[in-house]
Amino acid sequence: MNSKKTATFLLATGQSLRTGGPNKLLLPFQNKSLVRRTAETILESKTGPLIVVLGHEARKVHEELQDLDVEFVLNTDYKKGILTSLQSGLRSFHGNVDGFMVVLGDQIFLRPQSLNILRRHFIAADPGPSLIAPLYNGERGHPFLISSHFIPEILEQTEQLEKGARFLFRRHPYHVHLVDMPPQFLNNDVGTPEDYELMRQG
Known part of the structure; x- marks a missing residue:
């Protein structure tokens, strides 16, 4: 049972369109940037190699994480939607894994x-794809873990790229496993300037 191997893709490509102004992934929180804090959390887990997908302000994000034990992939099509970042990561990753985690950069x-x-x-x-x-309180959230079985389907997807991998969950409901998380495990990300200010004050 323990033979299943996984990797993690950290999608650090967004343009911060909802927050406006500077790249939200580089905003400070408790002496670390949002993206570095997220990356370090992943590295503390046991989810295998970490691949960081870069896009918006790729050089700055790379510099923020270059001393960590991660691999980098550049997605030049990041403006077309978040799924292109996962697609770029999958095309560039040559490891042999049974599944992969998808985590947002914030x-x-x-x-x-x-x-x-x-x-x-x-x-x-x-056994089989999952x-x-x-x-979180009855609502599905991030991160999620996808069997490598679905890689061809992800790479073939060309529509609604801005909605990420949601199409897989709609298309394959019988392969979906939802896991109730403890109430202290938050699902917050930083979507707006108000979110960031609340986070800093909290």
């Missing part, structure tokens, strides 16, 4: 335990 309240919980459910799932996603 999930600073993510905990290593939550990633490991999702991975344990993936390992324990019945889509593992967390439930």
